[in-house]
Amino acid sequence: MRKVFLCLMVLFFSFIVSGIPAIHGEDKFPNKPITILVGRSAGGSTDMVARTLEPFLNKELKVPIVVQNQPGAGGDIANTNLWRSAPDGYTLIMSALPSDTIRQIITGQKNFDILKMTFIYGIAGGDFNVIIVPYDSPIKNFNDLKRVASEKTLTAGGTTPGSNSWYAYTLLSEHTGLKFKYVPYNSGTEAAMATLGGHVDLGVTSVISAAKPVQNKQLRIIAGFAPKHDPEYPDVKMMVELGYKDLYFATRQGLLGPPGMKKEIVNILAKAVARAVKDPKFIDLAKKQGFTVDPVDSEEFRKETIEGAETARAILQKIGAIKAKIK
Numbered sequence: 025m026r027k028v029f030l031c032l033m034v035l036f037f038s039f040i041v042s043g044i045p046a047i048h049g050e051d052k053f054p055n056k057p058i059t060i061l062v063g064r065s066a067g068g069s070t071d072m073v074a075r076t077l078e079p080f081l082n083k084e085l086k087v088p089i090v091v092q093n094q095p096g097a098g099g100d101i102a103n104t105n106l107w108r109s110a111p112d113g114y115t116l117i118m119s120a121l122p123s124d125t126i127r128q129i130i131t132g133q134k135n136f137d138i139l140k141m142t143f144i145y146g147i148a149g150g151d152f153n154v155i156i157v158p159y160d161s162p163i164k165n166f167n168d169l170k171r172v173a174s175e176k177t178l179t180a181g182g183t184t185p186g187s188n189s190w191y192a193y194t195l196l197s198e199h200t201g202l203k204f205k206y207v208p209y210n211s212g213t214e215a216a217m218a219t220l221g222g223h224v225d226l227g228v229t230s231v232i233s234a235a236k237p238v239q240n241k242q243l244r245i246i247a248g249f250a251p252k253h254d255p256e257y258p259d260v261k262m263m264v265e266l267g268y269k270d271l272y273f274a275t276r277q278g279l280l281g282p283p284g285m286k287k288e289i290v291n292i293l294a295k296a297v298a299r300a301v302k303d304p305k306f307i308d309l310a311k312k313q314g315f316t317v318d319p320v321d322s323e324e325f326r327k328e329t330i331e332g333a334e335t336a337r338a339i340l341q342k343i344g345a346i347k348a349k350i351k
Contacts, residue, residue, distance in 0.1 A: 053113055053289050057088040060279070061106055061117040063099030063124070064183075068211030069232035072313050073148045073277040074118040080300035085292075091118075095210050098127045098184035100135065107136035111282045113289040116144065120188065121276040125333040127186025130346050139330060142285040145297040146278035146325035148310070149318030152250035153192035153275070154260070156219055156227045156234050156243045166247045166266055169226070173202050180204035181215040181224035188275050189215065191336070192249050193228045198343050199263075199271045219243060230275065231257070235314030249273060276332075277315075278325050294322055 060078070062071045074091045082089045094102040102117055103124060109115040125138050157163045163172055172178065182189035189212060197203055207224050209215040212233030219227035220242050227234070227243075237243040248254065248262045251272040263271035279297060281290070300306060301319050310317045320328065340346050 053292055054085055054087045056114060057090050058085065058113070059090045059092050059115050061102040061115065062091060062093045063095065063102030063117065064093070064120065065095045065211035065214060066093050067213035067233075068183075069151060069230040069275075069315065070118050070120040070277055071211070072232055073310075073315060076306065076309055076313055076315075077118075077147065077297070077300060080303055080306045081296060084296035084300050098186045099124050100127065100131075100133065103138065104135040106141070106280065106282050109282050111142070111284040111286070113281060113285060113293060115282065116293075117141075117280050118147075119276070119278055119280045121278070121329055122273070122332045122336050123186065123188040123191065123275070125329065126188075126191050126336050126340070129333065129337050129340055130186055132346075138280075139326075139333065140283050142281035142283060142290060143322045143326040143329070144279040144281055144290055145294045145301075145322060146276055146320035146328070147297065147301055147317065148277040148315045149274060149320070150250075150316035151230050151232055151275045151277070152248055152254070152273075153189055153228055154231050154234055154245045154248045155196075156216060156229060156238070156245055157225070158220060158222060159241050159244045161225075161244065163226070163246060164244070166261065166263075169246060170200070170202065173204065178204045178225040179207055181207045181209055181218045181227040182229065183212055183215060184208045184210070188230065188273075189228045191273070194343065194345060195249070195271055195273070195339070196228070196263075199268050216243065232314040276318075276325075276328065278320075290322060 060074050062074050064070050071093060078089045078091055094105060099120060106115060106117045128138055163169050180193060182193050193206060209218060212229035215227045215229045216234045216237060218224050220237055234243055238245055245260045248260050249272050250262050251274060253262055253265060298319060301317055307317050
C-alpha cells in the first residue's frame with residue numbers, strides 16, 4: 025500500500041511540475057498577433073510611421089504585427105475602439121498628436137479620453153505641416169499666396185476638422201487674416217493628391233504626406249509651420265521666418281494602449297519599440313519616408329502630450345474654436 029501511495033505522490037508532483045512551463049507559456053506576453061490601429065487612411069503620415077515600424081517590432085516581439093486602418097471622424101472611431109478594448113497589450117494605436125487631443129477638446133466628446141490612455145512610447149517627432157501648391161502654380165511663395173488670396177477666394181485642401189492640418193489652417197487664418205474655402209480629406213496624402221490634381225488651389229498637410237511629390241517636383245512647399253528652419257528643406261521658409269513668430273507647432277506619433285494596462289506589459293512593449301526605432305535600418309527607412317525618429321519614453325511622451333493639450337486648449341479657446349460643432 026505504501027509503495028502505491030508513493031507512486032501516486034510521484035505522479036502527482038510530476039504532473040504539477042510538468043504543468044508549470046505550459047501555464048507560464050500560455051501567460052507569456054506576447055503570444056499572439058498585436059494589432060496597431062491607425063485612425064487615418066492608408067498612406068498618411070501616421071499610417072506611414074505605423075507601417076515602417078511593423079517589421080521591426082515583429083522582429084523584436086516575435087509575433088505578427090497587424091496595422092489596421094480605421095479612418096473616420098478624424099480618428100475618433102479608432103480611439104473609441106481602443107478605449108473599449110481589453111487592456112491586454114494586443115490592441116494599440118499609432119496616435120496622431122496633437123490632432124487627437126485637439127479634436128477631443130473642440131468636440132467635447134466623451135467616448136474616450138486621450139490623456140487617460142496608456143502611454144507606451146513616442147516614436148516620431150519634428151514632423152510639421154506645410155502649405156503646398158501645384159509645382160506649376162503661379163503661386164511661388166507666401167507673398168504670392170497673400171496677393172492671389174486678396175483677389176479671389178481660394179480652395180484649401182486639408183484633413184478632417186480637429187486634425188493637425190485643420191489646426192494649422194485655423195492658426196494660419198487667425199494669425200494672417202487669410203481665409204480660404206476649406207476642403208477636408210481623409211488623410212494628408214489625399215489632400216496632397218487633390219492639390220497635385222488641381223482639385224483645390226492649395227493644400228495644408230504634413231510634410232511627410234507631401235514629401236514624395238515635392239521631391240518629384242509635382243508640388244511646391246511655399247511655407248511651413250515648424251518652430252525653426254529645417255535643414256532638410258533648405259528652400260522652405262517657416263512662418264516664424266516670415267514674421268509670424270507665434271505661428272508654429274510640431275506633431276508627434278507614438279503608441280498608446282487602452283487605460284489600465286499592466287506595467288509589466290507596458291515595459292515589454294516599450295523596450296521592444298525602443299530597440300526597434302534605434303535600429304539603423306529603421307532610422308534610414310524613416311528618413312527615406314520623410315519622418316524624423318525622435319524616441320521618448322512613456323512618461324516623457326505622456327508629459328509632452330498633456331502640455332501640448334493645454335497649449336492647444338488655450339489657443340482654441342481664445343479663437344472660439346471650442347464652440348464649433350464638428351461632425
